[in-house]
Amino acid sequence: MIYYLKLAFGRPKEIYKAKDMKKRHLAAIVALLIFFVTILNMVLIFPTINSIKSDGKEIANDLPEFSVADGTLKAEEGESYIHQTNTFLFFFDPDNQTSSNEIDQNMERLQVPIGIGLFEEEVYVNLSGFVMETPYSQMDDFDNETIQGIFNELGDFSIISYIISFVILYIGLGLFTLFDLLFIILFANLFSRVLRSNLTFKENIKIAIVSALMPTLAVEIASVSNLLSTYTFELKILLSLFFFYLTIKEMSKIKPKAS
Incomplete structure (x- = not known):
């Protein structure tokens, strides 16, 4: 698995070698991608959690009877x-x-x-x-004491609460990430046919997912850093297809087309 990660982030033109990747390595890479996407989004919500605590107390203090x-x-x-x-x-x-x-x-x-x-x-x-x-x-x-008690307790998260939040976020973001990958795979398969790569659908899946690693993380980091707020979905697809195109073209130089 480490080998394919090195291809994705160090030698993108050689990503086509991922076509021989085993299923367990593919599953591990997808799980790892979702893990890092979740971590990035957890970092994004930490300031919100801190604000919830102080803002909740502010509202509780001003609440009338x-x-x-x-x-x-x-x-x-x-x-x-x-x-x-x-x-x-x-x-x-x-x-x-x-x-x-x-x-x-x-x-x-x-x-x-x-x-x-x-x-x-x-x-x-x-x-x-x-x-x-x-x-x-x-x-x-x-009554007002009920609401004040709720607002005063907001933001008091324990380690268990953070773990539960991470698991829920992991599942939710995992579904969104898989949705993004599905589109990337479908477009990449069309690209592969247009380029006459002679790759099977399963091989295209493996290459497309590895091609999507760097673009997905780059877009997520840009979003968390407030450098990017719109067209993130489209950007992930375009960048992933760009890497897919580069590696397929590189493969065609090494492996001659079938006659």
Whole structure:
């Protein structure tokens, strides 16, 4: 496996030699690629985790007293307001002056990952697109102390929490990475046919995946470093196909085409 990694990052023109790679080495390379992609994205969310802790305490300190009676939020001295931090967009709205759609739109506009709304009859939570709406009628002993306790405990992650987060992120990013590789493989197979390489589909798969290693990691690093935010999917495909093209052309110089 180390040999093929050296080809990918040191001798890209010789990546065609990966056509003879064993299946277990291919699986190990894909697993390792996903591992490094996950590590890079974990580094990206660490500052967010730290912000969640401080921002949560900030919102908890400003929260007015309220209670829930008959499934309705009651706040005698609390008026509707919006509290924005780096990680939260918090709507306290017992008068129903806003809506969940307004939270969603402002989250997208302000690039805030977590949106929370305490409305007259329900709690609305948007976690980067994952939405939960819970009526107060389904909740017991819900008041300002409940919310303050939740916000004050946010960000207090243990080692176990980080491990669980890594596993969840590994699975999620693994699916996205496999999706990217699938497109790269399909386009690479078409490239191979156009170039008349006489490679089998399985051989194209191996060469395409090794060709995708450097572009995938390079694009991920650029994204984490805020050097790149758009067209990352397209860039991964184009760069991977470029390396695939280079190595197939190099192979054609060594291995004559079949007559």
